[in-house]
Amino acid sequence: MIVADNVVKKFGRTTALAGVSLSVAAGERVALLGHNGAGKSTLMKLLAGQLLPGEGRVELAGVDVSAAPARARSVLGYVPEEPILWDYLTARETLEYVVAVRGTGDIEAALALTGLGPDADRLVREYSQGMRRKVAIAAALVAHPPVLVFDEALNGLDPPSALAVAEELARRAAAGAAVLVSTHVIDLVPRIADRVVVLRAGRVDAELRVSELGPEGLAGVFRRE
């Protein structure tokens, strides 16, 4: 469902991605980890059609993101690292917009999932950072797209909300969605992923199943240099 095939991305003389290949099958949840500057956000932006690959190919549900960006958007639910929202809309109105342009969606379920129900009719400009992030997550989930890409989306959420979102991602994967989540919160990884891909200096440095992690857990992956 999610395919990055030998993707190279350079910014001037800086190589952000040096031939990254990654795939996430339908029903699979993958956590993308790595140091700051490892290339996680660049890869996420390429998947979301916010950048063009220098070399290689990026596909979502069989749609080439560079060649058919409009079609690619319709299969993707994306939460960027720094979500931008309309300050003068309420959370409910924001979701109404998303449902209108996507042609489907359950607004009440998305509000309940993210715990925004009681505040759904307040303007987004009155929200805290965490609540704004919840709106972005609800917007990505509301129409049940088959591909979910979350860039540091769980950072800043209160623990119950982060767990609720993690559980929802598991349900979506069980229903056939492909889920890719980048995060620095390694304690959450066993709850949000079946598999872990570690980027280092623009390359895939390690790839392992969560069930195969040793007693040190993910800390061991980052300790070795």
Next chain:
Amino acid sequence: MSSPGNPHALVDFRIRSRENPGIAGVLWQWAPVVAVAAALPLVLGEGLAGTVSEPAAQRVALVALFVRVALLLAGFLSLGTFDLVVRGPDRGVVDLHPILARAYVRSRLVAAARGAAPALVAALVTLLPAWQDPALLGSGALLLGGSWAAGITLGMGVNLAAPSLAVRPGVAPVLDALRGPNPRAQAALIWAPAAALFVAGLAILAATAGLELAFAGNPAGYSLLALPWAAAAFGARAAFADADTLARIPAVLGEVESAYAAVEAAEEGHRVYLEWVVRWAPAWLRPELLRVLRHGWRAERGWLGASFLAAGLAGLAAWSDRPGSVRGVLLTGVLLAGVAALGPRLRARDPAWLVLVLPAAGRRLAVGLAILAWGQVIVFSVVAALTVRQGLAIGALSGLRLELVLLGLALAGARLPAAGYVPAAVLVCALGVAW
């Protein structure tokens, strides 16, 4: 009322009904009308001088005024639609989801027309001197109205076509030839408004030629007044035809921004324009002044680059043997006001923590001094031109006068928000002209 069937228009409607721009915001929106009404007598005073008793000559002078206003309008609006449709503030939301392309373009066209309504009224104010000449009044209204519509729709059409062109391999050699130091993709975006102005300009000039023909006794010339409207219709058609390019915009902008970030990263640590002036500032002010100069140059390089162009323009306007050209002084004042507008722009971007932590007096003083430094290139250009053409005494006196105008503008730019700065700048320029 927006159509509930168009989610993009519904969002626009909801936001507009809740945003409260306040009196200052409304004043800011309608400032062009006030500025044109204030400037019109000055411009006409010179333009119609000697033609008062000759109606035909008055017609020629007024048509010349209308064509300039029409071109200005088309240029301004073709630039404005770029901000609306390519770099609009809502793109961060819109770009994450499918776009109902034609509905989005329709809502943007309506938003552009609404936002540009004050510009149309300001342009129509220039028709007032023709109120006793119905043929001129009607023709002028058609010309200006058509130019307004063409500026919006051609701007929208061409700006929407640009992102697709930016990534088309066949166009790469042309873009490389045009891009200068900019990333390739940016070349298409930079030149798009110019292409819109070119098409609108051809239509406007042809319509003007038709008008002159009609006034010379050939009524068929009036038919050419339809050309700006035809260009507007063509622009609207192109905008809807390009609608599917909307999904490409974030990738193109992402490429442009990352390319600039790479260039800027390489430039970090380099000295910036006028950085050397800090050596004359008191020691306690130097860090803040240095910050403003660096921030100004790196964040507003295009604006400061335009000040060199403005200096050339002001120098050309001052290159005259005629003493006391009102138009020249007014033009220089407006250009200086443009430089001083950097004050509110830069202060609006200061992070909240900075405003809390640093003493306001030092910050404002530094912004004011930076404006004074940045404006000198325009003052120097005018003084040099006047000194050569009219002698040292006139040059020095004009220089003193312009320095005082610049000082007033710097004080306003350093202290006032954008909405307050505009009327203050108009006042300072008016005082400068009156003196």
